[in-house]
Amino acid sequence: MHIEKNVCDSIIGTLLEIPGKNKDGIAARLDLLNMGVKTDLQPEYGGRRTRLPPGPWNLSRAEKREVCNSFYGMKVPEGYSSNIKNLVSLQDSRLLGLKSHDCHTLMQQLLPVAIRSVLEKPVRYAITRLCFFFNAICAKTVDVSKLDKLEEDVVVTLCLLEKYFPPSFFDIMVHLVVHLVREVRLCGPVYFRWMYPFERYMKVLKGYVQNRTRPEGCIAEQYIAEEAVGFCTQHLSDVSTVGVPSSQKMGVSKPLSGCTNTEEVLPYIEQHMIHIKTAYPKFRKRTKWLQDKHNSTFIQWLRFKVQSELEEDNHGVSENLRWLAAGPNMAVPLYRSYLIKGIKFNIKAQDDVRTTQNSGVYLLAHTMQVASAKDKNPILSNMGFYGVIQEMWDLDYQKFTIPVFRCDWIDSSGLVVDELGFTLVDLSKIGHRNDQFVLASQVKQIFFVDDPMHRGWSIVLSMPNREYNDVIGDEVLGDVIIECEPFTRGMPNVDTFDELVGELGGQNIRGGCEDIWIE
Template sequence: MEKLRHELLAFHYQGVRFMNELKKSIFWDLPYWEYLSVRHCLDVMDVEKNVCDSIIGTLLNMQGKTKDDFNARKDMVEMGIRDKLAPQESGAWTYLPPACYTMSEIEKTSFCACLNDVKVPKGYSSNIKKHVSMKDLKLVGMKSHVCHILMQHMLPVAIRDVLPKHVRHAIIKLCFFFNVICSKVVDIEVLDDLQADVVVTLCQFEMYFPPSFFDIMVHLIVHLVREIKMCGPVFLRCMYPFERFMKILKRYVKNQFQPEGSIIESYVAEEVIEFCTDYLANVESIAVPKSRHEGKLTGKGTIGLKLDSQKAEIRDKDHRVVLQHESEAHPYFDEHMSMLRHENPSKSER
């Protein structure tokens, strides 16, 4: 297995070098370009969204988004691979034999029903049910954050019993890869193994999915681990905050002929309102939206609010139980027991 992994790595990087030799970017004419460690900062948000759209579109055979169509099958015929998947034409009728990733009508219904029944906490993501069309058995209107949640948390659950084992495991491994690189804590000691695993995963995708599946976005996955080594965790340079702020700025535009002026005027007005709201904190504001978290710490919004005040003795006992389960507090317990043994030599251990 280890030998196969090294051979796949060598084969992949050989193909990458070949593609780099075919085209040379004009940026190499700049005198400082060859000395840059990171020449292109990849946006993980867009990479993850495009990969998610390609996987979902291919699995559900969505018109216009699937990577497995008549032209893709003809390409495989010209390449001389996967003869069993060659399109069969009979006059105006064309039949595409099912591949290992092709879902039946029952499997599509099960997949969409699983996502349609998902309920998430408020603020976790948008309502996934709005993006599921049970009539057409497809997902529609997915934004970047929906693809982020779907790729990292929901897709491995939705495909757990609707695909062959080898295809399902390859997709789940890719989902776990995005989950690891997008976490707030990344162990630098596992990055090399992570890089090797994702290359093997993409090689497995090449074995199962058609060649048309592998566009530039899928190729960029192999460079994400290197950027983490050079630039740090993904969440520190992700585009979600900027995209959300761009949505806010777009709402400020009231005059299409003067968008910049509309943005400046609305932004200044909002700054003034926020200053006045903070200055008059104890005054009830009018037409100013309140935070959905306001009052939660005092119990507002909970069902069956009940305040319970315990005695000091019970509180201290609970506090000691919590401390005894903390590994950081164990040295202090040992030091305290040693002091008690020294001060009371005649006492038993109990």
């Protein structure tokens, strides 16, 4: 945790030339001269001030403003991090007051996005590779077979940074990055050992102090009182505990029992498909036509089918299936926010007036893919959909409720994946207008950040899951959106990295960047 924070401070401090954090200066340039490397970056002394030629790591004034504006415009989900906007000083083009967790979120996801349009490509990709490494090393699930490759890649990444950054940048904290993979191999995943939960709990304990002359006594008395009250609430119904909040997974706002009954409907889906093929023998081989016909007629057919079975003795129709076939109440309540599986979702109109973004969703569906409108032989495969929640409905089936979201889904023409694995979407290209609804339990939360390199496009980032308890089976991978998470696609191959980014052009002085003057 502290290695990540110090490395983040060094990178941002050097790029934005923040006093006290900047690893560049006269002493750093003289080190280059004494070592006999990059001698063209040596300081040039004048009468009143000294000129430092701009190096590969230096940003122009316009690029500094662009990086700060990118951070200033980021809206992240609630609980993801602090408000990034409060950390940016547009007047000075700096980031101020970064805490440990702020540096964690920057190195994990936000910094590679903010620097996409600045620096030369080799320098930018070297920094991005380091961010990819921290994201992989802090993942909730770690593939042990890939640790050796990850360790080799981080060594190459640091060597690439040595090509472009001054020697003063490489202090002991940057060196310790090499040993993080070995630490994971010996001790297990990082999140079991970092200090964020303990530092967060220390804030809770500090809140117990009412008499500053006796802080230990205040903490002990308050802790014992909350333990006693919390024990009593376990024997009372509909009473929540006090003190440290429990996992939000225990506080789902609406019952979701109806969402688990889809297996009861599967046999009827197969029967209905057989019924359609029998009724329309000319279209038996047209898969897309059969699917469209099934979607438009299944609900009415299911209602009559269940009613006919209920009239028979020993029909075997369950209570849930009977209510599902009858349909929901036509009076549908709408919500602006919804809490499900410990994650809070908002509609787009709610996000527009808030500093957080909770309206982005991602759906991985096994659906039909067609090459064109005339394609009669579609392919069934997994496909990812990205959207924004516009409305939240709560369908009332008398015995249970099922929450559904009406979303604006991004059309396939507005979806691009670049060479680093970043997923870019054009939020103005809306498609799939005939199928906008999705079950709330099926989507994962994502958020969109404006791409500084391509105006009008947004980069898809995922909300990391903070709940590590009671996660078994496929849910472990389900909490991480592999298809829309750019950093899980892996960094570029080390062997082809130089071919991908090229070289600096044989000179160390960066063109198009203002000189640095020191009084």
